[in-house]
Every structure is written in C-alpha cells, then in structure tokens.
Amino acid sequence: MNLRQPLWLLAFIAVSCVFANDEDAEKEFVPLKFASPKVASKDIYLAEDFADQSVLGKKWLKSTAKKEGVEEAISKYDGEWAVGAPQKVVIEGDNGLVVKSKAKHHAIASKFVKPFYFSENKPLVVQYEVKYQEGQECGGGYLKLLSLGAEKSIESFNDKTPYTIMFGPDKCGASAKVHLIVRFTNPINKTTYEHHAAQPTGGVSKYFDDHATHLYTLVIRHDETFTVSVDNYAIMSGSLLSNLEPAITPPKQIADPTDSKPSDWDDREMIVDSEDKKPEDWDESQPKEVVDESATKPDDWLEEESELIPDPEAKKPEDWDNEMDGEWEAAVISNPKCESRSGCGPWKKPMISNPLYKGKWKPRKIKNPDYKGKWEPRIIENPHYFEPQPFSQLEPISAVGIELWTMSNGIVFDNLLVTDKEEVATHFSHQTFDVKVAQEKAYESYSNPSKGIFSDLVEATEERPWLWAVYVLVILIPVIGLSIFCFGRKSTPVPADYKKTDEPQEDVEEEIPRLVGDDDEEEVADQEAAGDTGSSRNSQEEFEHVSKVATDSAEDEGNVSDKSSGSTTKSPSQRRVRQRRAD
Numbered sequence: 337m338n339l340r341q342p343l344w345l346l347a348f349i350a351v352s353c354v355f356a357n358d359e360d361a362e363k364e365f366v367p368l369k370f371a372s373p374k375v376a377s378k379d380i381y382l383a384e385d386f387a388d389q390s391v392l393g394k395k396w397l398k399s400t401a402k403k404e405g406v407e408e409a410i411s412k413y414d415g416e417w418a419v420g421a422p423q424k425v426v427i428e429g430d431n432g433l434v435v436k437s438k439a440k441h442h443a444i445a446s447k448f449v450k451p452f453y454f455s456e457n458k459p460l461v462v463q464y465e466v467k468y469q470e471g472q473e474c475g476g477g478y479l480k481l482l483s484l485g486a487e488k489s490i491e492s493f494n495d496k497t498p499y500t501i502m503f504g505p506d507k508c509g510a511s512a513k514v515h516l517i518v519r520f521t522n523p524i525n526k527t528t529y530e531h532h533a534a535q536p537t538g539g540v541s542k543y544f545d546d547h548a549t550h551l552y553t554l555v556i557r558h559d560e561t562f563t564v565s566v567d568n569y570a571i572m573s574g575s576l577l578s579n580l581e582p583a584i585t586p587p588k589q590i591a592d593p594t595d596s597k598p599s600d601w602d603d604r605e606m607i608v609d610s611e612d613k614k615p616e617d618w619d620e621s622q623p624k625e626v627v628d629e630s631a632t633k634p635d636d637w638l639e640e641e642s643e644l645i646p647d648p649e650a651k652k653p654e655d656w657d658n659e660m661d662g663e664w665e666a667a668v669i670s671n672p673k674c675e676s677r678s679g680c681g682p683w684k685k686p687m688i689s690n691p692l693y694k695g696k697w698k699p700r701k702i703k704n705p706d707y708k709g710k711w712e713p714r715i716i717e718n719p720h721y722f723e724p725q726p727f728s729q730l731e732p733i734s735a736v737g738i739e740l741w742t743m744s745n746g747i748v749f750d751n752l753l754v755t756d757k758e759e760v761a762t763h764f765s766h767q768t769f770d771v772k773v774a775q776e777k778a779y780e781s782y783s784n785p786s787k788g789i790f791s792d793l794v795e796a797t798e799e800r801p802w803l804w805a806v807y808v809l810v811i812l813i814p815v816i817g818l819s820i821f822c823f824g825r826k827s828t829p830v831p832a833d834y835k836k837t838d839e840p841q842e843d844v845e846e847e848i849p850r851l852v853g854d855d856d857e858e859e860v861a862d863q864e865a866a867g868d869t870g871s872s873r874n875s876q877e878e879f880e881h882v883s884k885v886a887t888d889s890a891e892d893e894g895n896v897s898d899k900s901s902g903s904t905t906k907s908p909s910q911r912r913v914r915q916r917r918a919d
C-alpha cells in the first residue's frame with residue numbers, strides 16, 4: 337500500500353485542477369455587447385464588421401451573373417447569403433456574413449472605398465475572420481481581391497472576373513489549404529499566370545475542424561516579402577520573387593520556338609544491316625511445335641472411360657417440370673475411375689517444341705553511321721524575359737469578392753479589413769478577433785466545464801508536439817523521484833523483492849501518459865465525429881455532444897483518483913455533470 341503514495345499525490349493534483357476549473361465555470365456566461373472597432377477612415381480601403389444588417393444588397397452585392405450558354409436567364413449563383421448572428425451568440429449584436437446554403441455556388445462582392453495601388457512604399461494588408469460553424473467537408477472560404485475595373489460592375493462578379501490576389505482557406509476532403517495565389521501579367525507579352533505560395537508543412541486542416549473563429553492575415557510588402565498568418569501565427573512567408581510556383585521571373589533562355597528539325601536530320605540510332613543475307617539452310621517453314629512420335633500410351637490409361645461422368649447419385653427433383661425447365665440432366669462430376677491414373681479417354685501423342693524451328697529470318701541491326709543524335713531546338717535569349725518587381729507591377733485592386741462552393745453551410749465571414757498599415761490591422765484585431773475568441777473560450781468552458789486545463793494542455797501540443805515529451809517528463813520525474821525517495825531505501829536490501837516493487841512502478845509509468853493521451857484521443861474522435869456528421873448538426877446536438885465528452889473525461893479523471901486511493905467515490909466534477917444532465 338505504501339507504494340501507492342505518489343499516486344495519491346497525483347490524484348490530489350488532478351482533483352484540485354478539476355475543482356478549480358469547475359468553480360470558474362459555475363459563473364454565468366454573459367454575452368458582451370458588440371462595439372464597432374475604431375479605425376481611422378484614411379487608413380482603410382475596406383472595413384466591414386457587418387454590424388449594420390442593411391449592408392447586404394447595398395454595400396455587399398450578391399452576384400447576378402447568368403449562366404453562360406443558357407437561353408433563359410438562369411442565375412449562375414443560387415447560394416444564399418445573410419448578414420446575421422452566428423449559432424452561438426458570444427457577443428450580442430456581433431453579426432457576420434453567413435453562407436446560408438450548401439451544395440450551391442455563392443458569389444458576393446463589395447467595392448473598396450478607394451483602389452489600392454501597389455506603387456507606393458506601403459504594404460497591402462488584408463485581414464478577415466472565418467468560422468466554419470459546422471466544420472467543412474468540401475468548400476472554400478477565401479477572398480478574391482479584384483483587379484481595378486471590377487468595381488464598375490461588382491453585381492456581375494463571377495469566376496471569370498480578373499483578380500490580383502486570392503487569399504484564404506479552402507478544403508476538399510483530405511486536401512486543406514490556405515491559398516495565396518498571385519495573378520501576374522508579363523509586362524512584355526501581356527500573358528497572365530497564377531503563381532502559388534507553397535502550403536505549410538504542418539498542414540492546415542485544424543482551422544476547418546475545430547468550429548472556432550480563425551483570423552486570416554495577409555501582408556505583402558514593397559520589398560517583395562509576404563506573410564500569411566492564422567490567428568496571428570505566421571504559417572507561410574517568403575518572397576514574391578523566389579517563393580511562388582511557378583516563379584514570376586521568366587527563364588532567361590528558352591528553346592527557340594521557330595526552330596524545327598531539318599528534313600535531312602538522321603536521328604535513327606540503329607539501322608538494318610543491308611549486307612546481311614538469309615543463310616541458305618534457314619528453313620522458315622518449320623512449325624514451332626511437332627507431335628512427339630516417340631511417346632507411348634501409359635499402361636494405366638483407360639481409353640474406354642471418360643474424364644467426366646454424370647453424377648450417379650444425382651436425382652431429378654420432384655418438382656422438375658420437363659416442359660418448363662427442359663430435359664433434366666444430372667450434374668457432371670470427375671470420373672472416380674480416372675483419379676489415380678495418368679488419364680482417361682482417347683489417347684493422343686503430345687506436342688513438343690520443334691528442334692528444327694527457326695522462325696522468320698530477320699537481318700541484324702547495326703549502328704547508324706549517319707546518326708546525328710537526338711534533335712533539340714536551339715536555345716535563345718527569352719524575348720519575353722524581364723526582371724520583375726512583382727509588388728509594384730501587380731494590378732491595382734478595387735473590390736473584394738467571395739466566390740465559393742461549399743458542402744457545409746453556416747460559414748461566417750466577419751471583420752474584413754484592407755489597409756496599408758500592419759499596426760492598423762493589429763489594432764483592429766485587438767478590438768474584434770481577440771474579444772470574440774476570449775468570449776468563445778469563456779462560452780466553451782461554461783458549457784463544457786470539465787474540459788478545462790487538460791484540453792488546454794492538449795491544445796497547446798497541436799502547434800508544439802514536443803510538449804508531450806515535456807508533460808511526460810514533468811509528471812514522471814517527481815513520481816520516479818518520490819518512489820526512490822520513499823521506497824528505495826526499504827526495498828534495496830532484499831533482491832527477491834525486486835520484482836514486487838518493479839510492477840507498481842511500471843503501472844505508474846503507463847498510467848501517466850495515458851491520462852493525457854486519452855484526452856487527446858477524445859479530441860481526435862470528437863473531430864472525426866464532427867467531420868462525419870458535421871453538416872447536419874445543430875447547436876442543441878452540439879451541446880449534448882460536448883457534454884457527453886465532458887462526462888467521459890470526468891470519468892477518466894475520476895478513475896485515476898479511484899485507482900490510486902482504492903476508494904469508489906466519484907470525483908466532484910463527475911457528480912456535478914451527472915446532476916446537470918439529470919436537469
């Protein structure tokens with residue numbers, strides 16, 4: 337019993353964590369009142385918090401683009417948009433732009449207060465929030481920053497409207513991305529290409545699966561550098577000159593497109609030897625196989641029996657109708673008389689390969705003395721080469737468009753900002769995103785009290801997986817230390833006892849990582865469940881789902897204290913959750 341003392345200590349810590357957290361959660365959750373963020377109008381090209389619901393249809397125009405090649409005027413974009421509250425109101429009056437339909441095409445656009453020109457020494461800063469309230473199986477959440485000219489007819493915004501930058505999340509199945517696509521026009525030959533920034537190695541699927549609000553920020557600076565951040569954490573960065581695929585800088589030299597293979601260019605490496613003649617004795621008429629005349633019939637061969645016979649035990653079924661079913665025939669089985677013999681039935685001499693067979697004669701091949709090698713066009717200086725200064729050569733932008741198809745509705749866009757000062761965007765997010773996220777967290781811990789510290793610890797490992805090692809060490813070191821301190825002296829003199837003391841220690845080593853690991857598995861299971869059913873879950877089911885997870889993890893925590901103390905009392909949090917469910 338002495339050996340279990342370190343577990344007592346752990347159980348105490350676990351229970352007090354749960355307790356402390358529960359006390360917090362007992363406070364009523366009070367939604368804040370929304371306050372519009374303050375931002376100087378000289379700093380903005382576009383700023384939208386959707387507080388005023390009437391912006392839909394005035395400042396934000398749903399695309400009325402028509403389907404091409406259709407006689408009747410059928411709208412290309414039948415997806416619904418609304419300006420309104422999210423499913424879980426954590427700030428009263430905090431509306432967003434909400435995608436209202438699934439498996440449909442949606443398009444909406446809004447023009448800037450003034451166009452943004454990539455010419456002055458000012459960065460482009462684009463920032464907005466996306467919340468996949470129901471997760472996302474397949475669909476976009478990105479913005480298109482439309483090239484100058486689009487502002488003249490934003491109501492006809494569609495998938496062909498030229499944009500300069502496409503930025504934001506997009507997912508279909510296992511492929512989750514945060515796009516940064518730059519459309520760039522070669523100033524010499526006026527050809528436009530899309531250039532993509534590479535995706536972060538860690539993947540971005542978590543931003544779609546956690547149903548939380550995420551802040552997407554893009555900064556492109558005059559020195560050609562760019563940074564894409566999610567929740568103020570840079571996930572992609574680099575230079576427009578060297579980190580886009582394909583590169584904006586064209587190749588200096590290219591294969592001459594006007595060059596062509598001369599008609600007398602001999603590129604046959606091997607040719608037929610015209611000197612080679614068919615030998616006199618080459619007999620093409622010999623067949624490949626001949627009858628083996630030397631073969632004789634094996635002694636045990638039964639020529640009068642056949643390999644297959646009608647099954648003598650088969651009987652015509654009673655209900656067999658010759659008229660309807662045709663003449664009845666017994667099923668065929670292999671003849672038992674032939675089983676241990678070389679064979680039955682008429683015997684024939686087998687075929688063997690013909691030793692005289694030569695086949696068709698072909699002349700041999702030799703190296704071509706006139707072979708000139710593989711033809712390749714000559715390399716010339718690329719007439720369309722230029723040394724790009726991408727930032728200042730980008731098309732000015734004058735409007736923002738959201739054009740997407742989605743399998744999950746309820747995507748909320750909010751707090752869009754286009755500015756030319758990074759600090760303005762930071763200040764804007766302090767007033768909007770930071771407040772919202774704090775409220776969402778408070779709401780979560782209110783509706784899901786026992787998640788608390790353990791889920792925080794697990795969440796922290798998502799971006800820093802090495803924290804697992806730290807957790808294990810932090811828990812193990814005191815346990816091992818204590819074990820040695822408490823029992824080391826007692827147990828050392830008796831070698832026969834060694835095995836006995838060893839077992840409980842192993843227990844401890846296994847127990848601790850599992851305590852945190854189980855939590856993690858639930859998180860994953862939670863996410864998977866959300867992914868599977870994501871699109872149809874409403875907030876009521878969500879709440880029940882969440883409180884079920886809460887109960888499960890409370891039981892886990894309860895179990896730890898049960899095991900270590902040897903008692904069967906439930907942990908306080910477990911009792912409370914049970915009560916709440918009964919209510």
Ligand SMILES: *[C@@H]1O[C@H](CO)[C@@H](O)[C@H](O)[C@H]1NC(C)=O
Nearest residue numbers: 522525527586587718720721
């Ligand atoms: C324009 O120049 C680029 C860069 O060399 C090249 O890839 C592209 O094919 C050119 N387009 C035309 C139409 O020549």
